[in-house]
Each structure stands twice: as structure tokens, then as C-alpha cells.
Amino acid sequence: MGSIMSYLLLGLKVACQPINIMWVTVGGILGTIIGMLPGLGPATGVAVLIPMTYAMGPVGALITMCGVYYGAMFGGSRSSILINTPGDGAAIAATFDGYPMAMQGRAESALAISGIASFIGGMISTVLIIFLASPVANFALRFGPAEYCLLMVAALAMTATMAKGNVIRAFISLIFGLMISTVGLDSQTGIPRFTFGFLELLSGIDFLTVIIAIYALGEVFKCFKGIEEGTKKMQTKFGKIWITKEEWKRCWRPILRSTPLGFLIGALPGCGGTMASLLAYNNEKQFSKNPENFGKGEIIGLAAPEAANNASSVGALIPMLTMGIPGSGTTAVMMGALLMLGLQPGPLLFQRNPDIVWGLIASMILGNFILAVINIPLAGVLVRVLAIPPKILYPIILGLAFIGTYAISNMVSDFYILVIFGIIGYFMQKADIPTAPLILAAIVGNSMEVYFRQALILSNGSLRIFTKSTICIVLLISTVFFIALPIFRDTNLFKGKTKKAAA
Amino acid sequence: MNISALTGIVTMVFGLIYTWMAYSMPRASIGKPMDHIIFPLILGIGMIFCGLLLFFVEGRKVMEGGEKREAGAGLARDTKLIIFTCVMAVLYGIFFERLGYVLSTTIFIGSLLFVLNGKKKWKTNVIVAVLFSLIVYIGFSRLLSIPLPMMPILQI
Numbered sequence: 033m034g035s036i037m038s039y040l041l042l043g044l045k046v047a048c049q050p051i052n053i054m055w056v057t058v059g060g061i062l063g064t065i066i067g068m069l070p071g072l073g074p075a076t077g078v079a080v081l082i083p084m085t086y087a088m089g090p091v092g093a094l095i096t097m098c099g100v101y102y103g104a105m106f107g108g109s110r111s112s113i114l115i116n117t118p119g120d121g122a123a124i125a126a127t128f129d130g131y132p133m134a135m136q137g138r139a140e141s142a143l144a145i146s147g148i149a150s151f152i153g154g155m156i157s158t159v160l161i162i163f164l165a166s167p168v169a170n171f172a173l174r175f176g177p178a179e180y181c182l183l184m185v186a187a188l189a190m191t192a193t194m195a196k197g198n199v200i201r202a203f204i205s206l207i208f209g210l211m212i213s214t215v216g217l218d219s220q221t222g223i224p225r226f227t228f229g230f231l232e233l234l235s236g237i238d239f240l241t242v243i244i245a246i247y248a249l250g251e252v253f254k255c256f257k258g259i260e261e262g263t264k265k266m267q268t269k270f271g272k273i274w275i276t277k278e279e280w281k282r283c284w285r286p287i288l289r290s291t292p293l294g295f296l297i298g299a300l301p302g303c304g305g306t307m308a309s310l311l312a313y314n315n316e317k318q319f320s321k322n323p324e325n326f327g328k329g330e331i332i333g334l335a336a337p338e339a340a341n342n343a344s345s346v347g348a349l350i351p352m353l354t355m356g357i358p359g360s361g362t363t364a365v366m367m368g369a370l371l372m373l374g375l376q377p378g379p380l381l382f383q384r385n386p387d388i389v390w391g392l393i394a395s396m397i398l399g400n401f402i403l404a405v406i407n408i409p410l411a412g413v414l415v416r417v418l419a420i421p422p423k424i425l426y427p428i429i430l431g432l433a434f435i436g437t438y439a440i441s442n443m444v445s446d447f448y449i450l451v452i453f454g455i456i457g458y459f460m461q462k463a464d465i466p467t468a469p470l471i472l473a474a475i476v477g478n479s480m481e482v483y484f485r486q487a488l489i490l491s492n493g494s495l496r497i498f499t500k501s502t503i504c505i506v507l508l509i510s511t512v513f514f515i516a517l518p519i520f521r522d523t524n525l526f527k528g529k530t531k532k533a534a535a
Numbered sequence: 536m537n538i539s540a541l542t543g544i545v546t547m548v549f550g551l552i553y554t555w556m557a558y559s560m561p562r563a564s565i566g567k568p569m570d571h572i573i574f575p576l577i578l579g580i581g582m583i584f585c586g587l588l589l590f591f592v593e594g595r596k597v598m599e600g601g602e603k604r605e606a607g608a609g610l611a612r613d614t615k616l617i618i619f620t621c622v623m624a625v626l627y628g629i630f631f632e633r634l635g636y637v638l639s640t641t642i643f644i645g646s647l648l649f650v651l652n653g654k655k656k657w658k659t660n661v662i663v664a665v666l667f668s669l670i671v672y673i674g675f676s677r678l679l680s681i682p683l684p685m686m687p688i689l690q691i
Binding site: 198200201203207208210211218221222223225252253256423424426428430431432434435442444445447448450451454463464465481484485493 | 538539541542553556557561563564565573575581586588593621625627628631643647648659664668671675682683
């Protein structure tokens with residue numbers, strides 16, 4: 033305990049150097065802006081800043097990258113709330129209740145609670161990371177490929193059953209998303225799958241492109257309908273960006289529940305903000321006494337995923353720093369940057385360069401405060417985006433969507449994929465098929481399949497590996513439970529209806 | 536036949552095509568021959584199953600109050616807009632590298648603005664389109680060092 037405190041003090045000394053404070057602020061602001069733009073997520077932001085970090089030295093570089101990562105977590109929900117277009121995967125859950133809140137004229141509360149929840153989630157997680165770095169890494173070590181595969185199956189099942197609308201449609205969406213993830217060159221056998229002979233498809237369809245297509249393009253297409261009538265209400269004047277006491281009373285417990293959940297999920301390699309925020313959302317929906325309010329502007333539905341995704345971004349740093357295994361796409365990019373700077377992440381990093389690691393952790397504490405200041409009072413500035421008349425805003429959003437996609441992949445063929453999936457998204461809306469399961473499936477599909485095949489290789493083709501460990505059994509039971517739940521729900525409703533009809 | 540039935544059928548057909556494509560993939564020469572096909576097969580069969588379920592559970596309900604088709608000739612306004620946007624986007628992609636970022640983006644956004652905003656506001660349209668393209672171009676290529684296709688003759 034004493035050693036942890038002394039390390040922390042050492043770290044604080046590093047973090048409080050004026051230049052490092054500046055880096056955290058700059059990184060935070062850039063990250064917030066980048067996070068707000070559809071398609072440009074934290075991974076792109078960090079990747080883009082890598083050339084700039086050469087001049088900064090390892091500590092500065094790491095601190096800036098974390099600032100960007102963090103800022104993007106705060107910022108991604110801004111565009112989710114205001115224009116129903118998530119800035120990245122982790123902000124998808126913020127669209128479920130954040131946008132309805134804005135539509136109901138409660139945008140100030142939405143922006144405020146998302147900032148507050150993010151701040152609390154981030155602060156608590158930073159405290160957690162100080163004490164829990166080692167034990168959490170040990171728990172994650174117990175997850176083998178079979179456990180990972182089942183965790184993803186359970187998360188997908190949960191999302192499908194909790195999605196709006198019919199469960200069958202949610203599963204169709206889910207399977208379609210998994211199918212998207214199978215496109216490309218198979219990494220283990222080298223055989224191209226579903227590429228139709230197109231070279232551009234060999235690297236697969238990037239899930240970010242799918243997200244932008246379905247959300248940005250889909251939202252614009254949807255709005256074309258109302259654009260002629262001009263009936264879309266746009267909020268131009270904003271009151272004080274803060275929340276009421278009653279709203280806080282409802283939210284603080286879900287925030288405290290979602291933070292450890294997000295932290296743990298983030299700590300598992302391969303699972304990042306997207307899964308954490310969606311699981312937190314579903315979790316709170318289950319706990320709630322009024323689950324039907326979720327999706328209609330329930331403030332808890334915004335607070336929980338926001339806390340969870342900030343918590344997960346901190347949690348994702350654990351495997352990266354302690355084991356050298358990236359916890360998410362963004363941390364993978366960060367790790368690449370560290371290696372370029374000559375630092376080897378892993379247990380030795382803690383021993384050889386404690387000032388760097390602890391400086392980083394301490395700067396996260398500072399960064400949280402700085403970003404909260406940027407995001408809560410200054411949200412009014414950011415919110416001016418809505419003041420732009422929709423007829424001008426939508427072409428700009430489309431322009432940003434395309435450039436965002438190009439920035440990720442540098443391939444013009446992605447423009448065509450955007451169009452195709454935009455059209456698919458439009459038809460999905462018409463057919464009442466929810467889109468969230470598709471996105472989640474497209475993100476985890478690849479990893480899930482790799483883990484599945486690895487598990488089978490380990491067990492020599494036997495499926496029994498999926499029932500061996502306790503973790504596996506727990507996950508299997510959860511999955512079955514989630515799939516069975518709506519069947520019971522619907523049959524009860526059905527019985528209720530026939531009784532009423534008979535009465 | 537209502538929309539659920541249609542969705543169910545489309546899903547089933549899609550699942551069938553996917554499964555057939557998966558099964559006809561070349562067998563692997565390294566490792567187990569069917570290794571890379573198992574997962575897609577599971578997905579395809581699952582999709583067919585879901586399509587069947589959807590069709591039988593919902594598709595046979597009688598539609599109460601059919602969807603009123605727009606009583607005008609031709610497609611609805613928003614469908615036309617969507618088609619226009621998609622066509623422009625495809626053209627955008629085709630000419631992107633030849634015309635350079637600034638020109639092609641200006642044309643793309645400009646065309647959308649003209650269709651949405653109307654010809655009367657052409658000044659606003661042109662200003663917004665050009666400004667947007669320039670700001671993004673300068674921001675990305677100078678500040679963030681992300682390469683974007685340059686203008687063909689001037690090579691800026």
C-alpha cells in the first residue's frame with residue numbers, strides 16, 4: 033500500500049508539470065472534437081496523432097494519446113444526443129435515450145448527465161486501476177478462447193433480446209452483422225470468403241464503415257422525409273446545461289453500478305467501449321422498474337452507458353500496460369505507438385519506467401477534471417451545431433461521413449460500401465429490423481470466430497471445451513436465459529391479451 | 536401479404552444464397568478442409584431458420600389497414616432524394632481520385648445543397664460547399680497529415 037502511494041505521488045509530480053497538463057488538455061480537446069465527428073473514433077484520433085508525438089518524448093506522447101482517447105469517450109456521445117449519429121461504437125448506446133431526450137427538449141440534461149456520468153465513471157475507474165491493476169489482469173488470464181467466444185455470444189444474445197421490437201428481427205440483424213464480419217481473407221486458411229473477386233474486399237468490411245453508413249447515411253435518409261415540410265424541431269437556445277436533483281437521484285445508483293461493469297469489460301482484451309456501454313444499458317433496463325421507458329428518453333439509459341464506456345476505456349489500459357495485450361482497438365494503436373517510442377509494455381514497464389506508467393495514471397485524474405470542465409459548461413458552445421438549418425447540415429454530415437471513412441481506410445471503394453449499407457440501413461428501418469445488434473455483431477464477429485476455431489483446435493474438435501470451466505457454464509446459462517426470456521415475455525402477454533379479449 | 540412475410544421470405548432467400556456460397560467455397564489445403572466454412576454455415580442456417588420463423592409467426596397475420604400508397608404518380612419525394620444522393624455518392628467515388636478532394640467534394644456537396652436548398656439560395660450553397668471542402672482539406676492534409684487526393688493540375 034505504501035509503495036502504491038509513493039508511486040502515485042511520483043506520478044502526480046510528473047503529471048502536474050505544466051507541459052504535461054497542456055498535453056492532456058490539447059489531447060482532450062482534440063479527442064472530444066474527433067469523437068464528436070461521425071466515424072472518426074478514438075482509434076483514428078490516436079493513429080492520426082502518432083506523427084505528432086515523436087517530438088513529445090515518451091511521457092508526453094502517452095499522456096496526449098490518453099487525453100485523446102478519453103476526450104473521444106466524452107465527445108462521442110455529443111453527436112449521438114444531438115443528431116442521432118454516434119461518433120463511434122461506444123457512443124451507440126447513447127443514441128437510444130440521448131436523442132429522444134433532445135427531441136423532448138431536454139438536450140441540456142442529456143449533455144450534462146453524459147458529461148457527469150463520464151466524469152464519475154472515469155474517476156472511479158482511475159482509482160480502481162491504481163489498486164486493481166494486477167488482480168484484474170490475473171482474472172483476465174483465466175479467459176481462454178472458449179470463454180471469450182462464449183462471452184461474445186452472451187453479449188450478442190443480450191443485445192438481441194433487449195433490442196427494440198421483435199426478437200426474431202433482432203436475431204436476423206445479428207446474424208447479418210456476423211455475416212458481414214466473415215467477408216474477407218480468412219486469416220487462418222488464407223482463402224478469400226465472400227469477396228466476389230473484388231480485391232478491395234480482401235481486407236474485409238470495416239465495421240466503422242458499416243456504423244457510419246447505417247447511422248449517418250441512415251439518419252440523413254430518414255430526415256429527407258421531413259425536410260420538405262420543415263417540421264423537424266431544432267433547439268437553438270439552450271438553458272443552463274445541468275441536471276435537476278430528481279434526475280441525479282435516479283442516476284447515481286445506475287452510474288455506480290455501470291462503472292465496475294464497464295471497467296471489467298474494458299479490461300478483457302478484445303472487448304471495448306461498445307460492448308461495455310451496451311451491456312450497461314441492458315443491465316440497467318433489466319434492473320429498472322419501468323423498462324418500457326428505455327428508448328423513449330429515460331435519463332438512466334444515457335447515464336449508464338456513458339459511465340460504462342469511460343470506465344471501460346480506463347479498464348482497457350490494464351491488459352495493455354500490465355501484459356502488453358491491447359484491451360481494445362484504440363489501445364492496440366497506442367501500444368504500437370509505445371513500441372515505436374522504444375517502450376515495451378508489460379510487467380517490466382512498471383519496474384523500469386514507473387514514472388511513465390504512474391505519470392500516465394496520475395494524468396488521467398487530471399484529465400478527467402479538465403475534460404469535465406470542457407464538456408459540461410462548454411457543451412453550450414458545441415451544441416450550436418444544431419442551429420445550422422437541416423438543409424445545410426445534412427449535406428455537411430454526408431461530406432463528413434465520407435471523409436471520415438476515407439481517413440480510416442484510404443480506399444475509395446469504401447464510398448460504395450457506404451452507399452450500399454446506407455440503402456440496407458434504410459430498408460432495415462422500413463422492415464422494423466433493429467440496427468444495434470448488427471453493429472455489435474459486425475464488431476465482434478471476427479474475434480468471435482477466431483476464438484471459436486482456436487477453442488476447437490485446443491480441444492481437438494470436441495465441443496465439450498465450451499462446457500468445461502465455470503466461466504463457460506455461467507456464460508452458457510446466461511445466453512440461454514436471455515434467449516428464453518422474450519419467449520416467456522411474449523407468451524405471458526399473449527395469454528393476457530386472450531384473457532382480455534374473452535372478457 | 537404484409538411486410539413481415541416479405542421480410543421473412545427475403546431473409547430466407549438471403550440465408551439460402553449465403554449458405555450455398557459458403558458451402559461452395561474451395562476447401563482449405565492447410566488444416567481441416569472445412570475449417571473456414573463452419574462458421575458461415577452456422578450463420579446461413581440460422582438466417583434461414585429466422586426467416587422461416589418470421590414468416591410463420593408474423594407473416595400470416597392479416598394486415599390491419601394497409602399501407603396507403605402515395606396517391607401521386609411516381610416515387611415519393613424522399614425516395615427520389617435518396618436515389619439522387621446514392622447516385623451522386625457513387626459518382627463522387629468514381630471521380631474522387633481523378634479530380635482531387637476539393638473539387639469532387641465541392642461538386643458532391645454542392646449538388647446536394649442545390650437539390651435541398653433550392654436554386655434561389657445558390658450563393659449559400661456555393662459558399663458552404665467550397666468552404667467545407669477547403670476547411671476539411673487544409674485541416675486534414677496540413678494539420679493532421681492525412682493525405683487526400685490533390686487537385687489534378689495544380690497539385691496543391
